[in-house]
Amino acid sequence: MEKEYLKLFGIKNIKVNLNSIGCPKCRGEYQKVLKEFIGKNLENYCDDCKNRFEKNPMRILDCKQEKCKKYNAGAPMMIDFLCDECKTHFENVKTALKAQNVNFEIDSGIVRGLDYYTKTVFEFIDEKSGLTVLGGGRYDGLVEELGGAHTPAVGFASGVERLMEMVNEAIGDEIKERKPDLYLLSTGIKENVKALELAESLRDNGFFVERDLMERSFKAQMKFADKIEARNLIVIGENELENGIVKIKNMATGEEQEVKLDVNEIISKLK
Ligand SMILES: [Zn+2]
Numbered sequence: 001m002e003k004e005y006l007k008l009f010g011i012k013n014i015k016v017n018l019n020s021i022g023c024p025k026c027r028g029e030y031q032k033v034l035k036e037f038i039g040k041n042l043e044n045y046c047d048d049c050k051n052r053f054e055k056n057p058m059r060i061l062d063c064k065q066e067k068c069k070k071y072n073a074g075a076p077m078m079i080d081f082l083c084d085e086c087k088t089h090f091e092n093v094k095t096a097l098k099a100q101n102v103n104f105e106i107d108s109g110i111v112r113g114l115d116y117y118t119k120t121v122f123e124f125i126d127e128k129s130g131l132t133v134l135g136g137g138r139y140d141g142l143v144e145e146l147g148g149a150h151t152p153a154v155g156f157a158s159g160v161e162r163l164m165e166m167v168n169e170a171i172g173d174e175i176k177e178r179k180p181d182l183y184l185l186s187t188g189i190k191e192n193v194k195a196l197e198l199a200e201s202l203r204d205n206g207f208f209v210e211r212d213l214m215e216r217s218f219k220a221q222m223k224f225a226d227k228i229e230a231r232n233l234i235v236i237g238e239n240e241l242e243n244g245i246v247k248i249k250n251m252a253t254g255e256e257q258e259v260k261l262d263v264n265e266i267i268s269k270l271k
């Protein structure tokens, strides 16, 4: 699902980092062991970590402070404390990912900040930059905790800015290089409606069509069509609407062709 989400934006080369943080049962056991380990050096940890110690000691493993990282080295890992049910579940997740050819790695450092996660947690990493694109996990108990029926669920979050940067990188150049196939020039209300309708139909057929969205004058639109290097231009004016005939102007050669004001006719000329 998350993979599909990224595919939507044209983002490729994603690696999945995976971990299991167990269920409340095995996590309780693990937290005891973890607290024993951290407790030995607790006075050396940062204030945030000291606060996390009672409430959510696993988050200490997530601390980015150098001194905390140092003391975290060699800490017991959740993955070694999974109960039978969680262990089997984790194995099944890995098997399913392999079957789908998903490139993944176990990262026992992923704990995610939120208490309600159960079992699988994951982060998607951009292989090029090494940055996390999205993170999430299962929360089998959350719906129940909020008063609903027992409903296992999976969720994730991604930073919009990071995602936008990556989308720009992935498809930005393609967009920048592509020139509009057609600019539809119109000024009046009826003409604009027709232009909008036509633009939609042409886009549905894969054409890159631009039209005015800023109520520019005829002259200003001509200039704009030139500036964006539209390959063709069609003017939809009063006469064109009345006669049902438009001219397709090839912007490079200046050559004009008359054609019926009809999507299919126009498509055949644009091709
Ligand atoms: Zn468990």
Ligand SMILES: [Zn+2]
Residues within 6 Å of the ligand: 045, 046, 047, 048, 049, 060, 063, 064, 065, 068
């Ligand atoms: Zn810390």
